Amino acid sequence: MLALGLILLASRIGGAVARRLNQPRVLGQLIVGVILGPTLLDMLHWDIIQGVDLQGTIKEFAELGVLLLMFNIGLEVHLSELAKVGRIALFAGFLGVIAPIILTGLVVMPAGYGWQPALFAGVTLAATSVSISAQVLLELGYLRTKEGNALLATALIDDVLAILAVSLTLVVATSGENSSDITQLLLIIAQMAGYIVVAFLIAWYILPRAIEWIHSRAELSQSYGIPIFALATALLFGWSAEYFGGVATITGAFIAGVGLSKLSNRNIKHDIEQTMSHLAYVFLVPIFFVDVGLETDLSAFPLESLPLMLLLLLMAVISKVFGAGLGARLGGFNTIESLRVGVCMISRGEVGLIIISIGLASGIIDASSDLYAS
Numbered sequence: 001m002l003a004l005g006l007i008l009l010a011s012r013i014g015g016a017v018a019r020r021l022n023q024p025r026v027l028g029q030l031i032v033g034v035i036l037g038p039t040l041l042d043m044l045h046w047d048i049i050q051g052v053d054l055q056g057t058i059k060e061f062a063e064l065g066v067l068l069l070m071f072n073i074g075l076e077v078h079l080s081e082l083a084k085v086g087r088i089a090l091f092a093g094f095l096g097v098i099a100p101i102i103l104t105g106l107v108v109m110p111a112g113y114g115w116q117p118a119l120f121a122g123v124t125l126a127a128t129s130v131s132i133s134a135q136v137l138l139e140l141g142y143l144r145t146k147e148g149n150a151l152l153a154t155a156l157i158d159d160v161l162a163i164l165a166v167s168l169t170l171v172v173a174t175s176g177e178n179s180s181d182i183t184q185l186l187l188i189i190a191q192m193a194g195y196i197v198v199a200f201l202i203a204w205y206i207l208p209r210a211i212e213w214i215h216s217r218a219e220l221s222q223s224y225g226i227p228i229f230a231l232a233t234a235l236l237f238g239w240s241a242e243y244f245g246g247v248a249t250i251t252g253a254f255i256a257g258v259g260l261s262k263l264s265n266r267n268i269k270h271d272i273e274q275t276m277s278h279l280a281y282v283f284l285v286p287i288f289f290v291d292v293g294l295e296t297d298l299s300a301f302p303l304e305s306l307p308l309m310l311l312l313l314l315m316a317v318i319s320k321v322f323g324a325g326l327g328a329r330l331g332g333f334n335t336i337e338s339l340r341v342g343v344c345m346i347s348r349g350e351v352g353l354i355i356i357s358i359g360l361a362s363g364i365i366d367a368s369s370d371l372y373a374s
Contacts, residue, residue: 002048002049003043003044003049003054003058004058004061004287006036006043007036007058007286007287007290008283008286008287010032010035010036010290011028011029011032011286011287011289011290012286013028013032014028014029014031014032015028015029015286016028018031024135024136024139024140025139026132026135026136026139026289029286029289029290029293030289030290030292030293031293032290032293033289033290033291033292033293033294033296034293034294034296034298035293036290036293036294037293037294037295037296037297038296038297038299038300039296039297039298039299040299043294044058044294055294058287058291058294059291061284061287061288061291062284062287062288062291062292063249063288064284065280065283065284065285065286065287065288065289066131066250066285066288067234067235067238067249067250067253068231068234068253068276068279068280068284068285069131069134069135069250069280069284069285069288070130070131070134070250070251070253070254070257071234071238071253071254071256071257071276071280072257072273072276072277072280072281073134073135073138073143073152073254073257074253074254074255074256074257074258074259074260074261075257075258075260075261075269075272075273075276076138076143076144076257076261077143077144077149077152077257077258077261078258078261078262079204079258079261079262081144081149082149082152082153082258084146084149085146085149085150085153085331086153087331087332088150088153088154088327088328088331088332088333088341089150089153089154089156089157089331090157090327090331091327091328091330091331092150092154092157092323092324092325092327092328092331092341092342092345093153093154093155093156093157093158093161093324093327094157094161094327095323095324095326095327095330096126096128096154096158096320096323096324096327096342096345097126097158097161097162097165097323098126098323099319099320099322099323099324099326100122100125100126100315100316100319100320100323101119101122101123101125101126101165102122102319103122103315103318103319103322104118104121104122104125104312104315104316104319105118105119105121105122106315107308107311107312107315108121108122108308108312108371111308111370111371113369113371116169116364117359117364117365117366117369117371119169120169120355120359120364120365121312121365121371123162123165123166123169123355124352124355124356124359125312125315125316125319125348125352126158126161126162126165127158127159127162127348127352127355128155128158128159128162128320128345128346128347128348129347129348129352130151130152130155130156130158130159130250130347131250131288132289132347133151133155133344133345133346133347134148134151134152134155135285135289137151137344146333146337147333147337147340147341147344150328150333150337150341151341151344151345152254154324154327154328154341154345155345156251156254158324158345159247159248159250159251160192160196160247160251162355163192163246163247163248164188164189164192166355166358167185167188168185169364170358170362170364188246191244191245191246192245192246192247194245195240195241195244195245195246195247196245196247196251196255199237199240199241199245199252199255200255200258200259202259203237203255203256203258203259203260204258204259204262206259207233207256207259207260208259208260208262208263208264210229211226211229211230211260211263211268211272212263212264212265212268214226214229215265215268224275226268226271226272227271227272227275227276230260230272230275230276231276231279233256233260234253234256234257234276235253236256237252237253237255237256238250238252238253238256239252240252241253241255260272301373302370302373304370305370305373305374308370308371308374309373309374312374316346316348317346320342320345320346321339321342321343321345321346322342323342324341324342324345325338325339325341325342325343326338326342328341328342356372360372
């Protein structure tokens with residue numbers, strides 16, 4: 001309770017200071033997380049809260065926060081608007097994954113690393129954290145623009161391609177050209193594609209009808225009944241995305257939100273949006289953004305890794321702006337719109353951390369290396 005109370009208060013103060021400086025609240029919340037984390041105050045290891053598995057508990061709250069964040073963002077968009085930028089998203093998503101992989105390799109391999117860790121580092125930097133970019137656009141009122149819709153559609157493609165790239169990298173780096181591994185990779189591709197298609201069909205055609213049927217049953221819809229069923233839908237789609245599709249939970253929650261955005265009854269939709277927004281933005285989403293900073297320990301960063309880190313940071317920015325931006329330009333956006341899409345795709349986060357953990361577990365990345373520290 002003490003930790004959660006401090007996190008919520010600090011996130012609100014940090015967000016207010018950021019807005020005073022004409023910056024999005026997310027930036028203030030991330031900085032507050034770094035301050036409360038091991039870099040400075042190391043809040044999770046204070047004597048007053050010793051003996052409690054606080055880090056794991058906060059992480060669970062944070063995962064719920066990002067899941068509800070993407071569900072709410074899904075409620076804000078319409079599939080017809082996403083379809084209009086489908087060609088742009090396809091080009092931007094593809095080049096936004098390929099460019100970081102290639103350009104990162106050009107930095108890592110001359111630093112003395114083999115092609116396997118270089119390839120894996122590139123795949124790690126290929127994964128965009130759509131939750132951070134989408135929250136910034138939502139807060140600033142730009143989510144419903146062409147560029148905002150392009151970001152969401154591109155990030156969906158980016159997420160799938162990044163996970164496919166991880167699977168392909170593991171096959172190539174650890175098993176060569178074993179036919180059984182290649183077959184396994186093809187099955188993974190089919191699994192992801194099949195899940196996304198089925199999930200969209202269920203979300204688009206069944207979810208709205210189910211919610212409207214529940215609304216017609218007074219005994220089910222009373223006392224926050226509709227928002228409870230909507231919340232259950234977000235959680236179940238999030239679980240199914242990882243369990244059946246092999247993709248991130250936020251992908252499933254986003255698909256559920258897009259499906260419920262189709263609701264024709266404005267009162268039902270407003271009820272869901274209002275309740276989910278309160279639950280997410282008052283409690284869970286601030287914890288998610290602060291938790292990103294809590295997991296960062298800049299004090300333990302080895303100074304000898306600083307040159308490589310700066311090069312990777314520069315390449316991480318350039319590769320997304322160039323790759324996703326060029327893809328958006330080829331897809332039909334003008335230069336300014338393409339640049340906006342590229343900049344929105346810069347942010348990295350939870351998906352990249354997952355990929356790093358896979359690299360450590362497989363032995364491709366060494367935890368004692370400058371590459372891992374960077």
